[in-house]
Amino acid sequence: xxxxxxxxxxxxxxxxxxxxxxxxxxxxxxxxxxxxxxxxxxxxxxxxxxxxxxxxxxxxxxxxxxxxxxxxxxxxxxxxxxxxxxxxxxxxxxxxxxxxxxxxxxxxxxxxxxxxxxxxxxxxxxxxxxxxxxxxxxxxxxxxxxxxxxxxxxxxxxxxxxxxxxxxxxxxxxxxxxxxxxxxxxxxxxxxxxxxxxxxxxxxxxxxxxxxx
Amino acid sequence: xxxxxxxxxxxxxxxxxxxxxxxxxxxxxxxxxxxxxxxxxxxxxxxxxxxxxxxxxxxxxxxxxxxxxxxxxxxxxxxxxxxxxxxxxxxxxxxxxxxxxxxxxxxxxxxxxxxxxxxxxxxxxxxxxxxxxxxxxxxxxxxxxxxxxxxxxxxxxxxxxxxxxxxxxxxxxxxxxxxxxxxxxxxxxxxxxxxxxxxxxxxxxxxxxxxxx
Numbered sequence: 001x002x003x004x005x006x007x008x009x010x011x012x013x014x015x016x017x018x019x020x021x022x023x024x025x026x027x028x029x030x031x032x033x034x035x036x037x038x039x040x041x042x043x044x045x046x047x048x049x050x051x052x053x054x055x056x057x058x059x060x061x062x063x064x065x066x067x068x069x070x071x072x073x074x075x076x077x078x079x080x081x082x083x084x085x086x087x088x089x090x091x092x093x094x095x096x097x098x099x100x101x102x103x104x105x106x107x108x109x110x111x112x113x114x115x116x117x118x119x120x121x122x123x124x125x126x127x128x129x130x131x132x133x134x135x136x137x138x139x140x141x142x143x144x145x146x147x148x149x150x151x152x153x154x155x156x157x158x159x160x161x162x163x164x165x166x167x168x169x170x171x172x173x174x175x176x177x178x179x180x181x182x183x184x185x186x187x188x189x190x191x192x193x194x195x196x197x198x199x200x201x202x203x204x205x206x207x208x209x210x211x212x213x
Numbered sequence: 214x215x216x217x218x219x220x221x222x223x224x225x226x227x228x229x230x231x232x233x234x235x236x237x238x239x240x241x242x243x244x245x246x247x248x249x250x251x252x253x254x255x256x257x258x259x260x261x262x263x264x265x266x267x268x269x270x271x272x273x274x275x276x277x278x279x280x281x282x283x284x285x286x287x288x289x290x291x292x293x294x295x296x297x298x299x300x301x302x303x304x305x306x307x308x309x310x311x312x313x314x315x316x317x318x319x320x321x322x323x324x325x326x327x328x329x330x331x332x333x334x335x336x337x338x339x340x341x342x343x344x345x346x347x348x349x350x351x352x353x354x355x356x357x358x359x360x361x362x363x364x365x366x367x368x369x370x371x372x373x374x375x376x377x378x379x380x381x382x383x384x385x386x387x388x389x390x391x392x393x394x395x396x397x398x399x400x401x402x403x404x405x406x407x408x409x410x411x412x413x414x415x416x417x418x419x420x421x422x423x424x425x426x
Contacts, residue, residue: 048356049311060300066279066314067306074299086287087273093280098262101279101310105318114345119332132327143261 001026002056004046006033007207008175010104010168011065012053016202017164018069022076026055030208033109051108066100069161081161092155095144095162099169103137106130107172127176134178137169138186145185153189159196167193171204214239215269217259219246220420221388223317223381224278225266229415230377231282235289239268243421246322264321279313282374294374305368308357308375312382316350319343320385340389347391350382351399358398366402372409380406384417 001019003026005012019026031037031052038050047054047063055062057075062068073081082089105111107130115121115129149155154162170190173180180187193199204210214232216239218225232239244250244265251263260267260276268275270288275281286294295302318324320343328334328342362368367375383403386393393400406412417423 049315049353051315060303062303062307064307064310064314067303067310070306071299071303074302086284089287090273090275090280090284093283094275094277097277097280097314101277101314102262102264102318105315106324110349111319114342118342118345119334119338121332125332129327129331132331136323140262 002029003027004029004031004043004052004054004056005207006031006052007204007209009033009052009204010099010172011051013168013171013202013204014065014164015053015055015068015072017167017199018072018081020198020202021079021081021159022072024072024076028208032209051110066096066161069164073161079159081159081164083155083158083160088149088155091147091149092160092162095141095154096160096165098137098141098144099165102140103133104169104172106133107176130176131178134169134173134176138173138178138180138183141166141169142183142186145189150185152192159193163189163193166190167199170194175204215242216240217242217244217256217265217267218420219244219251219265220422221417222246222265223312223385224264226381226384226415226417227278227377228266228268228281228285229420230380230412231285231294233411233415234292234294234372235285237285237289241421245422264323279309279374282377286374292372294372294377296368296371296373301362301368304360304362305373305375308354308367309373309378311350311354311357312378315353316346317382317385319346320389343389344391347382347386347389351386351391351393351396354379354382355396355399358402363398365405372406376402376406379403380412383407388417 001024003015005028031043037043038052044050053065053068055068062071069081082092112126115126145154151157153159154166166186166189214237216228218241244256250256251265257263266278266281268281275284282294295305325339328339358367364370366372367379379399379402
């Protein structure tokens with residue numbers, strides 16, 4: 001498989017984790033979003049939305065990280081990333097979507113650039129924006145994680161889509177110096193996931209293009 | 214089933230369409246997000262994120278519209294909202310997520326309120342923001358809809374999750390006076406969907422609380 005990716009992208013991180021968990025080998029093609037690599041005509045032909053990740057599996061072209069995770073789980077079922085029961089699957093997908101569809105879209109490069117170049121907002125104001133939406137998500141996620149369904153991970157003791165998204169949220173929170181300490185379940189699960197090889201190898205700061213510290 | 218909903222919410226619209234398509238009866242509980250009904254303690258206990266929709270199916274409590282749509286498709290499989298093949302499912306989910314996880318999160322009430330009260334931006338500037346992200350999504354979606362997979366609807370001639378999300382995007386675009394005419398496939402599919410009873414009855418402007426015109 002071939003993965004178009006950016007070191008700092010939460011969405012790319014999610015896909016790297018899933019591929020690692022399922023033991024699927026890949027070749028990475030690194031784009032630097034803050035330098036505008038995604039606007040090149042060659043990449044635009046692959047991903048007209050000009051975002052990462054894109055995953056190529058043979059002649060199948062996949063976009064949108066959550067759609068990619070669901071595809072990987074259907075096409076390469078072991079180990080599963082979703083529980084079997086529809087109610088539990090909905091819970092896991094709901095937790096994942098708090099990250100994927102609520103907070104993360106608000107802090108991606110194109111949005112931060114709009115705040116900078118269209119709204120002329122300074123860096124502290126832009127960072128406050130990112131921190132605000134991170135904290136809103138962490139608050140919502142933590143409220144859900146107080147449920148009895150939570151175990152060692154977001155749903156019981158098996159790793160699911162929700163944990164992959166939680167790990168990407170944790171990496172994002174660190175980039176924007178968000179205080180995650182008040183969110184006890186979140187922090188406990190994030191720390192536990194970070195010790196797992198499939199997560200550790202996929203981490204943004206372990207990718208080409210990442211800063212040394 | 215019981216659905217907590219708001220007339221104007223794109224996410225609630227999606228769930229109403231799916232319930233109608235599957236012929237599932239429901240009782241609606243209407244919240245007015247712009248008046249702050251979602252912050253009441255009673256609703257907060259049901260949905261700690263204080264957003265709509267929430268769907269109650271017996272003792273199952275469901276949140277996040279896309280997780281709800283996937284649940285409905287698993288628990289009430291007829292008619293299906295996803296094709297059978299993993300590649301086609303990924304395509305449909307990818308199209309849906311362009312709406313659910315990219316543009317829609319940027320124009321919801323809580324974000325518009327942040328622009329107004331924190332950034333002190335006037336109404337024309339806020340509307341321009343909403344139009345910008347709508348148009349970015351429409352551009353990306355239209356590029357994908359030029360694919361041979363597109364038929365009468367987003368994927369062939371059967372209604373899928375992607376069409377439900379496209380219809381919600383069309384309703385949102387109208388609220389913000391976005392020019393959708395240049396997006397030919399989008400407009401053709403949106404017009405076609407609007408004539409289907411399950412979509413028409415679910416439309417935001419047909420719900421209690423909606424303005425008369």
